[in-house]
Amino acid sequence: MSTALATPPPPAPAGAPLTKKILTADHPTWCPGCGDFAVLASFYRVLEKLQYPHEKIVTFAGIGCSSRFPYFVNTHGGHYIHGRALPFAAGISLGNEDLHVFVFGGDGDGFSIGGNHLVHTARKNVNLTYVIMDNSVYGLTKKQTSPTSPIGFKTKTDPTGAIDQPINPMRTLLNTGATFVARSHATQVNHMVEMMTRAAKHPGFSVVEILSECVEFYAGAFDSSIPRKGGTWSLIQEKKNDGTPEDADRHDVTDEVAAFKLAGQAWPGSFGVFYESNARKTKNVLEAELVTKARERTKNASDLQLLQSTFSKMR
Amino acid sequence: MVSPNTPETPGGVAAPSAPPRAIHDVVIRLAGNSQDGIQSVGGFLARLAGRSDQDVMTYMTIPSTISGGPSIFQVRMGTGDILSSGDRADMLVAFYQHSYDAHIGSLRPGGVLLYDSDHVKPVEGDNRFTQVAVPITSGTVEAVGGAGKDKGKNIYILGLLARVFDLDVAKLAALIKERFGGKNEDVVRNAMLAFDAGHAWPQNNLRDLFYRFEAIDLATQTSGRPQVTMDGNQALAYGLLAAGVRHGAGYPITPWSSIMETLRTELPKYGGLFVQCEDEIAAISTAIGFSYTGHLAITGSSGPGLSLKMEALGWATMAEMPLIVVNVQRGGPSTGMPTNVEQSDLMQAIYGSHGDTPRVVLSPKNVEDCFYIALEACRIARTYSTPVLILTDMALASRIEAFDEPDFPKLMVDPKADLSDRGADFKPYPLDAITRHAPPGSKIGSGKYPTVTGLEHDELGHPTGSSKLHTQMTAKRRDKIKHLGASLPSPELSGDSAGEVLLVTWGSTWGPGLEALKRINSAGVKAGHLHLRHLHPLPNGLEATFQRYPKIVVAEINDEGLYGYGQLAMLLRARYANPAIVSVCKTDGLTFKVSEIVAGVAQHIASAELDASLGIARPSALAKS
Ligand SMILES: Cc1ncc(C[n+]2csc(CCOP(=O)(O)OP(=O)(O)O)c2C)c(N)n1
Ligand code: SF4
Ligand SMILES: [Mg+2]
Numbered sequence: 001m002s003t004a005l006a007t008p009p010p011p012a013p014a015g016a017p018l019t020k021k022i023l024t025a026d027h028p029t030w031c032p033g034c035g036d037f038a039v040l041a042s043f044y045r046v047l048e049k050l051q052y053p054h055e056k057i058v059t060f061a062g063i064g065c066s067s068r069f070p071y072f073v074n075t076h077g078g079h080y081i082h083g084r085a086l087p088f089a090a091g092i093s094l095g096n097e098d099l100h101v102f103v104f105g106g107d108g109d110g111f112s113i114g115g116n117h118l119v120h121t122a123r124k125n126v127n128l129t130y131v132i133m134d135n136s137v138y139g140l141t142k143k144q145t146s147p148t149s150p151i152g153f154k155t156k157t158d159p160t161g162a163i164d165q166p167i168n169p170m171r172t173l174l175n176t177g178a179t180f181v182a183r184s185h186a187t188q189v190n191h192m193v194e195m196m197t198r199a200a201k202h203p204g205f206s207v208v209e210i211l212s213e214c215v216e217f218y219a220g221a222f223d224s225s226i227p228r229k230g231g232t233w234s235l236i237q238e239k240k241n242d243g244t245p246e247d248a249d250r251h252d253v254t255d256e257v258a259a260f261k262l263a264g265q266a267w268p269g270s271f272g273v274f275y276e277s278n279a280r281k282t283k284n285v286l287e288a289e290l291v292t293k294a295r296e297r298t299k300n301a302s303d304l305q306l307l308q309s310t311f312s313k314m315r
Numbered sequence: 316m317v318s319p320n321t322p323e324t325p326g327g328v329a330a331p332s333a334p335p336r337a338i339h340d341v342v343i344r345l346a347g348n349s350q351d352g353i354q355s356v357g358g359f360l361a362r363l364a365g366r367s368d369q370d371v372m373t374y375m376t377i378p379s380t381i382s383g384g385p386s387i388f389q390v391r392m393g394t395g396d397i398l399s400s401g402d403r404a405d406m407l408v409a410f411y412q413h414s415y416d417a418h419i420g421s422l423r424p425g426g427v428l429l430y431d432s433d434h435v436k437p438v439e440g441d442n443r444f445t446q447v448a449v450p451i452t453s454g455t456v457e458a459v460g461g462a463g464k465d466k467g468k469n470i471y472i473l474g475l476l477a478r479v480f481d482l483d484v485a486k487l488a489a490l491i492k493e494r495f496g497g498k499n500e501d502v503v504r505n506a507m508l509a510f511d512a513g514h515a516w517p518q519n520n521l522r523d524l525f526y527r528f529e530a531i532d533l534a535t536q537t538s539g540r541p542q543v544t545m546d547g548n549q550a551l552a553y554g555l556l557a558a559g560v561r562h563g564a565g566y567p568i569t570p571w572s573s574i575m576e577t578l579r580t581e582l583p584k585y586g587g588l589f590v591q592c593e594d595e596i597a598a599i600s601t602a603i604g605f606s607y608t609g610h611l612a613i614t615g616s617s618g619p620g621l622s623l624k625m626e627a628l629g630w631a632t633m634a635e636m637p638l639i640v641v642n643v644q645r646g647g648p649s650t651g652m653p654t655n656v657e658q659s660d661l662m663q664a665i666y667g668s669h670g671d672t673p674r675v676v677l678s679p680k681n682v683e684d685c686f687y688i689a690l691e692a693c694r695i696a697r698t699y700s701t702p703v704l705i706l707t708d709m710a711l712a713s714r715i716e717a718f719d720e721p722d723f724p725k726l727m728v729d730p731k732a733d734l735s736d737r738g739a740d741f742k743p744y745p746l747d748a749i750t751r752h753a754p755p756g757s758k759i760g761s762g763k764y765p766t767v768t769g770l771e772h773d774e775l776g777h778p779t780g781s782s783k784l785h786t787q788m789t790a791k792r793r794d795k796i797k798h799l800g801a802s803l804p805s806p807e808l809s810g811d812s813a814g815e816v817l818l819v820t821w822g823s824t825w826g827p828g829l830e831a832l833k834r835i836n837s838a839g840v841k842a843g844h845l846h847l848r849h850l851h852p853l854p855n856g857l858e859a860t861f862q863r864y865p866k867i868v869v870a871e872i873n874d875e876g877l878y879g880y881g882q883l884a885m886l887l888r889a890r891y892a893n894p895a896i897v898s899v900c901k902t903d904g905l906t907f908k909v910s911e912i913v914a915g916v917a918q919h920i921a922s923a924e925l926d927a928s929l930g931i932a933r934p935s936a937l938a939k940s
Binding site for chain 2: 025
């Protein structure tokens with residue numbers, strides 16, 4: 001995305017600035033009170049802040065309640081199949097370097113059916129931003145156990161309570177090799193805006209997990225991190241490198257081991273940026289380098305010349 | 316097929332000075348182990364034939380074990396059209412006892428056995444064949460010497476074959492230098508030493524084994540372009556490049572892999588890229604993602620991989636995204652027979668997703684056609700904004716054929732994506748026109764940006780539960796494919812345009828089918844041969860063609876199924892409700908022999924002439940009076 005260049009300043013977007021009004025599309029079909037509304041509202045604000053050219057924003061998703069997101073955002077976008085939005089979005093990102101690609105989806109979509117795609121899109125460091133709206137349940141299909149449902153949670157597929165160990169999303173995400181990993185909460189709009197903005201600006205694969213309550217099938221799932229419901233909101237304090245003694249205790253976002261430690265905290269854990277690193281090149285850059293090298297070797301031959309010379313060797 | 320030596324003179328000794336006998340074509344089977352470089356001898360012969368404007372077709376089996384193990388390469392080369400790799404070999408070169416044991420049965424009576432006298436003991440006094448003992452191993456070791464041991468046996472044999480068939484030594488030497496030129500000079504020198512030794516092997520030992528291919532009728536060589544030699548997977552990959560495909564994604568599987576390997580290597584030179592994904596679902600998804608950005612993309616696989624792609628393929632139909640999907644068919648189901656050929660994925664290609672998913676399915680008839688079908692598939696995918704499946708197979712993927720170099724300046728397609736501004740009236744799914752997507756990056760005049768989706772939708776891409784819209788949109792997706800069908804040219808019909816029987820083939824069965832027709836015709840039976848490259852939608856005019864024959868025999872490499880019909884036959888019966896349509900099927904994992912097709916046709920038409928030509932005796936009541 002466009003932040004890598006210090007100079008010159010990004011060109012001013014043509015036409016009217018992007019506003020929530022322009023960005024609003026179909027009225028969401030979510031249940032009243034669903035956490036996903038707040039994620040959507042925050043995303044509008046992110047786009048208002050970033051002011052990318054309207055036609056260059058892509059909003060994409062798989063299948064699930066949360067995955068209906070693209071219908072509600074007036075940008076180029078699409079609604080794909082369950083669990084496979086990431087490889088599709090990788091095609092978008094690698095197919096056109098100018099685009100700003102955002103993928104939205106649920107915990108089932110991302111960690112269950114799409115789990116392997118998550119690992120590989122992350123390890124390849126494809127330049128895109130992925131927002132997982134985790135409600136710890138299958139919403140669209142009406143309350144089955146999800147890969148983040150806690151043990152004991154009663155669902156239609158575990159009427160006596162879930163018995164399988166849930167995954168730890170932060171540990172899983174760190175393990176994939178994602179170069180930006182953050183966690184947020186749908187009751188914290190400013191925090192979501194900050195996390196998604198940073199994720200969007202990150203060059204490479206950035207992922208934000210947002211705890212987003214399903215009021216219909218898992219009400220109260222995340223109360224323990226909502227202060228007005230008696231919970232604790234624990235923000236990650238990032239290192240400022242200001243030389244103060246307090247700074248020693250702050251979290252170094254480039255420190256993977258420290259990030260894993262945070263990920264291992266007892267529920268409900270902390271929120272903020274767990275890990276951020278620009279050390280690895282994106283797949284977009286690596287592929288572009290292959291092209292540059294190949295073009296040098298072939299001395300910028302035209303497509304026609306290339307094919308003709310290949311065939312002349314097969315005579 | 317004219318035989319290189321006539322059956323009447325097996326082992327006949329002629330003066331070494333006898334002039335070479337003219338032959339039309341020859342089938343040589345080389346049998347050894349895979350590490351002996353058998354494939355490369357075949358490759359040299361194939362490319363030499365290409366450079367000499369001779370037609371050539373090869374057939375190889377590669378052991379599915381990683382390295383070592385028995386391997387064969389069969390090359391048929393000659394003057395004029397070579398349609399199949401030959402039912403039986405005219406010459407067998409046996410490197411080992413196991414090669415001899417396994418392949419002597421493939422040598423036709425009267426054929427020539429060349430065997431390595433250092434390793435092989437043929438059955439003594441077997442006068443069905445001309446047996447020629449050649450000390451291949453010791454001859455090579457002697458010629459090359461040094462540490463290489465018997466490395467170079469293949470080139471030794473190449474030299475010997477060059478002598479026997481009066482091949483162009485200068486051209487072969489040039490090919491050897493090109494092939495090994497990248498390595499150090501010793502390699503080229505050793506190869507030439509081995510070649511010369513084979514070529515100079517005392518000719519009186521060869522008795523009368525000297526042949527020369529008939530002169531080429533230059534009038535039939537009209538293109539004026541040189542011939543190129545490659546396998547079907549290469550031809551397909553380069554066809555895609557000519558068609559402007561610059562993006563793709565895949566996951567390795569035999570025999571599809573070499574297409575993705577070629578594209579991964581070639582595409583960066585063209586400013587494109589090919590992504591190796593974590594699985595076939597990711598691969599097709601990434602490819603559709605590329606297509607969505609305005610760059611028609613390719614994905615492909617074989618057998619199991621195609622099954623994995625089906626859900627995403629259904630999305631591409633629903634969302635009306637252009638896409639090229641290649642299926643290099645192999646023996647199924649499941650992991651099946653990975654290195655064998657089968658045409659058993661036709662129904663899957665046409666119907667293999669849930670819901671009503673009208674699709675385009677094409678199949679190339681030979682190696683050259685792999686190139687041209689790629690161009691056609693891309694044109695259709697772009698024009699109709701639809702996925703197009705190309706059904707090729709293991710036989711086409713692995714065999715080498717020579718064909719005229721394509722006329723590239725005329726064929727090249729501009730790969731540029733259309734990111735132009737779209738008008739205020741832009742709709743992704745208009746009911747009265749074929750979908751033309753606006754890729755991200757293009758401005759939409761109305762300010763309302765489109766959503767591409769697999770949910771049923773209205774003209775703007777909004778989800779809908781409306782029964783009326785579902786009916787209309789289903790028709791929209793179906794009618795564009797019907798429109799394509801109406802525009803397709805009538806398929807190739809050879810032989811008699813009316814007669815006792817019409818033979819129908821698809822895919823790589825084209826060549827054996829056409830050769831079978833010639834045999835049937837020359838037995839005195841009026842017959843035609845129809846070959847289908849467009850399998851879905853079917854081209855127009857077939858109904859009228861079928862009316863002109865009382866029997867329509869469909870030959871295909873798949874099972875006759877529960878109802879006694881192969882997959883294409885089933886489809887044609889359903890489409891034309893014509894009870895004259897019957898099947899010749901087989902499931903041995905091998906390409907059709909010409910004789911198998913002829914015998915299959917004979918079973919169905921009960922023609923006395925054909926029976927007589929095949930030596931079949933039947934109760935006379937069954938034969939036609
Ligand atoms: C291949 C496939 N399997 C199953 C489904 C049914 N399905 C749709 S959404 C979903 C799970 C949704 O859960 P999640 O991803 O957590 O999203 P949420 O609805 O909770 O936001 C399932 C199982 C499907 N659409 N496709
Ligand atoms: S079912 Fe749950 S996740 Fe789905 S819209 Fe309703 S509240 Fe939201
Ligand atoms: Mg969920």
